[in-house]
Amino acid sequence: MKLIISPAKKMNRQEDSVPWQDLPTFLDKTRILMDYICSLSLSQARELWRCNEALADLNYRRFQEMDLERRLTPAVLAYEGIQYQYMAPQVFDQASLDYVQAHLRILSGFYGILRPLDGVVPYRLEMQAKIDLTLNGQTFHSLYDFWSRQLYEALAEEDSVIVNLASKEYSKAVEPFLAHKKQMIHVIFGSLDENSKVRQKATEAKMARGEMIRYLAEIQAEKAEDLKGFTRLGYQFHPELSDENHYAFIK
Secondary structure, eight states: OEEEEOOOSOBOOOTTSSOOOBOOTTHHHHHHHHHHHHTSOHHHHHHHHTOOHHHHHHHHHHHHTOOTTSSOEEHHHHBOSHHHHHHOGGGOOHHHHHHHHHHEEEEETTTEEEOTTBEEOOOOOOTTOEEEEEETTEEEEEHHHHHTTHHHHHHHHHOSEEEEOSOHHHHTTTGGGOOTTOEEEEEEEEEEOTTSOEEOOHHHHHHHHHHHHHHHHHHTOOSGGGGGGOOGGGOEEOGGGOBTTEEEEEO
8 A cells, every 4th residue: 555645844954864765756847847936036936835035035045056966855854744743754763664665655746756765855835836837838727737647647556555644735636536446545533523523623633644654654554454553642443434435533
């Protein structure tokens, strides 16, 4: 099975820790996006990123100075969001690192799809960003169109079961292309309200996703059934609210 997760907005460089192993699979397409963003003015880039002036200045400078093959950090260590803090890959033993390298894939608006030890640089480009990029006579207005089927096909080529631990913004880049005889399992973390309906809180879900990846790496999970044993952060698998394609964990 392959586990998919979202990236994080905040990134860092860690050149003196675990070495990166490979360049990202779709680096040629990443170069196209890099050149497109470098062609924008600062105000256009800020509109694309929808961020404050300080973040726009930082990321505009990053793109102007960007080298996609030097000073790289393994992707799983480069992202600093809540999910990655709870996954805590910086303290993984070798067996856990090997596990996530084999089973975990990070979806990215800029890189497309990343293995945990692929070398990356800090960037800002969310999957839902609106672009206006013309390539070989075709104009792309969104990154969903730009990446099209490629991300799903890269996943499906490796495995027939995809476990979705990504946000809707990123799983949307894969789910529409799901083919017959391929399975996507959506993992839901929530609590029951007064009407016994599942309510999800974004921050708590991010925490649980990271914790689940760490758990799966520790037990070296090989099949979807192994997810059901997750009991961390107060969650329990809830069979009555689950089905073949949806696993509900209730707090």
